[in-house]
Amino acid sequence: MESITDKKTKIAAQVCHLKQQIIQHVNKLEEDFINELSQIEFDCCETVQSIVSSLQDQAKRINKMKSELKKTKKYSSDLQAFLCMREIQATTTEFEKYLQSSIKKKNHVKINLESAINSKMQDVLVIDKFCSIAVEKSPSTEINLNRRKERQAQLLIPKEVVLINNIKLVFKRKVDQTCMYPTGCCVTKKGEFLFTDFKDTNGRVKVVNADSGVEYTIPLKEPYRAFSLVSLDDTTVAVSSRHSSKKPGISIVDLIKKKVTKFIDLPGDPYGITYDEYYYTKDIRQNEITQLTHSEIRKPLL
Missing domain, CATH: 1.10.287 (Helix Hairpins)
Known part of the structure; x- marks a missing residue:
């Protein structure tokens, strides 16, 4: 079931990418x-x-x-x-x-x-x-039937808990991103690599394909800045500004239009950023994590 769902997601992403190219x-x-x-x-x-x-x-x-x-x-x-x-x-x-x-x-x-x-x-x-x-359709792998008693015995054996200190990293791939000051990275569902190239007054988002070729670059000049980023969907990313005396906050960038379509002001300086149902940004100076949506800033979590 999972492999079929994954294949469906991959095919849909390929079709979406082709549509955008057209x-x-x-x-x-x-x-x-x-x-x-x-x-x-x-x-x-x-x-x-x-x-x-x-x-x-x-x-x-x-x-x-x-x-x-x-x-x-x-x-x-x-x-x-x-x-x-x-x-x-x-x-x-x-x-x-x-x-x-x-x-x-x-x-x-x-x-x-x-x-x-x-x-x-x-x-x-x-x-x-x-x-x-x-x-x-192809022949499936061999299916083994376990007796109920054997399965119950297996359930009684506690599973080994993997501690975060014991996690091992496996090298997958090296991507040349050609950024002078790379400070953020994320991967879209289409397999595109997005990097932020942080500069004081001339930040930018670079979109790189799997072959390390630069697809296109989106400049984020003042008052916007580019420090870290996270993918919201196939066509939108959120970019944090880090410290900014003019406009600290989150830029919502449209990858199709290649420009900032919305900006969310923040009281502090957002450095790191992640996303699930809400945005979460980290202010290193205040040691504070802020939760927010597109339309409002919610109370600090820490």
Whole structure:
């Protein structure tokens, strides 16, 4: 039963990780497309605006000459009015030739934007299953039946209690985290390693895969700081600040958005942090453990 449950949890985590990769990739494609579309719009409008500005300048010039002609007719002799009209006629003729030449060269064209969605993107919409599940059966290990008396005798034998001083550590794996000042570490259900790189004004959270490759880095600049951290779920971590004169407390960091989405102020300086149903933080200076939730700080436990 336990192995089936563990396998189900692992498969679900793999699917969740793949979903996040797809979402991030689609968001990147959308961002690139919008940037390209905006640039094309700017280029098209710039060409049209250049032509319109040229026409507007010519029109202003003719209107100005018309205004001068009215004044000339009112206050000047007929000869001066005649000369002014000839100048306007010459300018108008020049403007007309400019328009005719522009039309013949086909500089004035209608511009329309069209788009064609990549067919591979639409193929995703017709997928009716995220993945397939196969149940493999194999012969189980030998099952031994114990007699009731033998089992009762075994129960009477006290189990050896393992003291904490006798616990032996077994080396599993070495992960290169590339942090200058690594002060905290935790592992997500997806198998990602999260490290805090503590600096006075430029802390950060680094996400490292099983091959010691840095997936991405989330900066926690002032007023936030990064000392220790704990995983709350597949997409969220809580990061303690340690000593801070500006903003001591807990930063709730979204691994998808890669930023602080909430901050919980604390009266003391939180160093270590852990999580089950509540958060528990340790203030070394006051020798105090504080229990809190997302919305409120609860009374000190010690």
